[in-house]
Amino acid sequence: MSLGVFSLVTAEFLPASLLTPLAEGLNISKGAAGQAVTVTALVALLTSLFISVAIRGIDRKWVLMGFSVLLIISNLTVATAPGILTLLFGRVLMGIALGGFWSLSIATLMRLVPDRDIPRAISIMFLGVSAATVFAVPVGSYLGAMIGWRGVFVAATGLAVLALLVQMLTLPSLPAQGKARMTILFEVLCRPGIGIGMIAVLMVFAGHFTFFTYIRPFLETVTGVGVDGVTAILFGFGLANFLGTYLIAFVIQRSLRLALIMMPTVMAGLALVLTLFGGVTAVDALLIAVWGLVFAGVPVSWSTWITRAMPDQAEAGGGLIVAAINFAIAAGAGLGGGLLEISGPRGVFLISGLILVAAVITIILKIKPLGNDE
Numbered sequence: 371m372s373l374g375v376f377s378l379v380t381a382e383f384l385p386a387s388l389l390t391p392l393a394e395g396l397n398i399s400k401g402a403a404g405q406a407v408t409v410t411a412l413v414a415l416l417t418s419l420f421i422s423v424a425i426r427g428i429d430r431k432w433v434l435m436g437f438s439v440l441l442i443i444s445n446l447t448v449a450t451a452p453g454i455l456t457l458l459f460g461r462v463l464m465g466i467a468l469g470g471f472w473s474l475s476i477a478t479l480m481r482l483v484p485d486r487d488i489p490r491a492i493s494i495m496f497l498g499v500s501a502a503t504v505f506a507v508p509v510g511s512y513l514g515a516m517i518g519w520r521g522v523f524v525a526a527t528g529l530a531v532l533a534l535l536v537q538m539l540t541l542p543s544l545p546a547q548g549k550a551r552m553t554i555l556f557e558v559l560c561r562p563g564i565g566i567g568m569i570a571v572l573m574v575f576a577g578h579f580t581f582f583t584y585i586r587p588f589l590e591t592v593t594g595v596g597v598d599g600v601t602a603i604l605f606g607f608g609l610a611n612f613l614g615t616y617l618i619a620f621v622i623q624r625s626l627r628l629a630l631i632m633m634p635t636v637m638a639g640l641a642l643v644l645t646l647f648g649g650v651t652a653v654d655a656l657l658i659a660v661w662g663l664v665f666a667g668v669p670v671s672w673s674t675w676i677t678r679a680m681p682d683q684a685e686a687g688g689g690l691i692v693a694a695i696n697f698a699i700a701a702g703a704g705l706g707g708g709l710l711e712i713s714g715p716r717g718v719f720l721i722s723g724l725i726l727v728a729a730v731i732t733i734i735l736k737i738k739p740l741g742n743d744e
Contacts, residue, residue, distance in 0.1 A: 417473070
């Protein structure tokens with residue numbers, strides 16, 4: 371499962387690290403190229419809402435492997451795209467694979483390990499996300515300068531093939547359980563605290579992806595670094611993100627609510643500081659690394675919240691949180707693209723910070739402790 375996440379998130383992140391060469395290669399603006407992130411997120415959103423109904427009765431092992439096949443086709447389509455329409459089509463396929471895999475991931479982990487090991491299993495799976503952050507963003511940027519952005523997507527195809535082979539050899543049979551129906555999503559969403567929780571998820575991830583999707587233009591135009599500098603800073607982000615995935619377990623063990631509040635608070639502060647004072651390479655690199663460290667805990671914490679808030683409807687809960695996250699990604703990337711054209715990277719980071727401030731206020735006022743949480 372961790373390898374599957376690694377291959378998916380690697381492909382998901384590549385447009386952020388290759389935004390400039392991708393835009394130049396297809397003769398489109400950077401804002402337009404950023405919509406490759408937007409369309410992926412929108413399709414992932416729709417997939418996450420309807421996938422349980424669409425695959426009812428099908429063994430989940432074969433479904434998960436099918437998403438890996440879609441990822442392979444997506445990467446090859448993007449690598450050979452002659453223009454933006456083919457690029458977007460490839461990213462539509464990516465969105466289906468991404469939304470589907472994530473929607474089933476938490477429920478799958480709950481079937482693979484005993485209840486007491488679920489939090490640990492979630493952390494292990496999200497190490498795949500952190501590894502992808504370390505690998506995809508800086509390595510994608512570096513390889514893009516060496517072999518071109520198309521060559522990077524070909525390399526990502528090889529990674530997806532490896533994930534498919536490992537899944538084929540290691541995943542057990544996972545027959546469908548229960549009766550999937552569209553109404554279950556609405557029933558779960560109407561439970562006390564779930565709806566406002568999804569709004570909080572949406573805001574936190576929108577704040578992050580408004581920032582993250584357009585980090586390269588900020589580094590190039592505000593910080594003033596070239597490809598090597600961008601690669602080094604993004605590598606620092608990735609390493610810090612990997613470390614954060616390990617450290618967040620200790621924070622969650624003390625208080626899940628503390629984790630949910632602390633992370634967007636720090637991220638909001640970082641975005642606003644970069645907006646006002648960004649431009650010094652060493653300082654910008656440090657602040658972006660801290661962002662990576664803190665953000666690593668966001669998906670782990672909210673996934674843990676889902677398992678505690680609705681343990682009896684894991685697939686439905688997973689679908690809702692994936693839908694909220696991908697709506698946030700689409701909104702963040704789409705909003706950021708428009709702001710980039712109008713006000714430049716500083717304007718993008720300012721809005722990111724304000725969205726995160728709103729998220730913190732919502733969590734403090736509306737998200738209640740669960741279980742033994744403080």
